[in-house]
Amino acid sequence: MIVLGIESSCDDTSAAVVADGRKVLSCVTFGQEAFHRKFSGVVPEIASRRHMEAIEPTVRSALEEAGISAKDLDGLAVTSGPGLVGSILVGLAFGKALAFSLGIPFVGVDHVRAHLAAALLADPPAEFPFIGLAVSGGHTHLFLVKDIDDLGLIGRTLDDAAGECFDKIAKALGLGYPGGPAIERFAEGADSKAFKLPKPKLHDGTLDFSFSGLKTATLNQMKNLPRPIPEPTAKNLAASFQQAIVDVLVSKLLDAVKKTALNRVVVAGGVAANRTLYLNMAAAAKKADINLFFAPTAYCTDNAAMVAVAGSRLLEKGKTSDLGLNSYANLQQNTP
Numbered sequence: 367m368i369v370l371g372i373e374s375s376c377d378d379t380s381a382a383v384v385a386d387g388r389k390v391l392s393c394v395t396f397g398q399e400a401f402h403r404k405f406s407g408v409v410p411e412i413a414s415r416r417h418m419e420a421i422e423p424t425v426r427s428a429l430e431e432a433g434i435s436a437k438d439l440d441g442l443a444v445t446s447g448p449g450l451v452g453s454i455l456v457g458l459a460f461g462k463a464l465a466f467s468l469g470i471p472f473v474g475v476d477h478v479r480a481h482l483a484a485a486l487l488a489d490p491p492a493e494f495p496f497i498g499l500a501v502s503g504g505h506t507h508l509f510l511v512k513d514i515d516d517l518g519l520i521g522r523t524l525d526d527a528a529g530e531c532f533d534k535i536a537k538a539l540g541l542g543y544p545g546g547p548a549i550e551r552f553a554e555g556a557d558s559k560a561f562k563l564p565k566p567k568l569h570d571g572t573l574d575f576s577f578s579g580l581k582t583a584t585l586n587q588m589k590n591l592p593r594p595i596p597e598p599t600a601k602n603l604a605a606s607f608q609q610a611i612v613d614v615l616v617s618k619l620l621d622a623v624k625k626t627a628l629n630r631v632v633v634a635g636g637v638a639a640n641r642t643l644y645l646n647m648a649a650a651a652k653k654a655d656i657n658l659f660f661a662p663t664a665y666c667t668d669n670a671a672m673v674a675v676a677g678s679r680l681l682e683k684g685k686t687s688d689l690g691l692n693s694y695a696n697l698q699q700n701t702p
Contacts, residue, residue, distance in 0.1 A: 443677020
């Protein structure tokens, strides 16, 4: 089965062709970082306009790179949420129209579930069931995943997502956008123990997260530093902030393993590309004898390959969406 995936939930327009649920024939992404960098974040109105300009050529390029025509497609999968509704609607409307014109099955895919499905592209691929940590600019969620269409939310952030905090602290330090990669590069080789920062809800007995206090504490530390902040000091602060987030993510994932007695875990989403997180998680997993799967780095950030993988599995199970399907902004537990 050959499935075209389309992703437009935020500021990346992406199209991918996946065969048999695992073989990526193409994945083409048009990024908008250059348009949003001066705002230090995504401007929804600009994002939706750029999606409108990019969607058709991006899909065309994905088909050409895969060496197929639209008539060779067996199904079509499109992100239906959560995310920026205006952006999602661009990809969703295009996907519906294309599926209708070709007379092929169409399915809407939840963006967060698609991130977790990216672990099916790992070598070896993750197997169900597993504990899934989806961590990105908009989401920090823990799931018990029995299948793409059968998962339960067991933990979530009560305020800011981890990636959102990376963006805000990077902006405060003048490091640019996106914040995660900027802080990771800036903090390389710095002392992650130089600043004592809080790690909210680290040992509260729940699987929920809270990063707002850490963000505020980091900003308060900056207020007490001389101006301009000496670069070594700024690097140490960035490293300490990054390590605090990593420590919380690792600790909560280990708590989830203990509570569920399931030792297979998946880490996915844009923050999963962070090298410090990977090294700390890998060390903790080895010590606790946990089978750890990270989504391949190429498919951690928003991309259509993960959408096509999730959509392929849904279509194989006979699940399709009505062409009246609408977009949604927030996580929906009862959607595919």
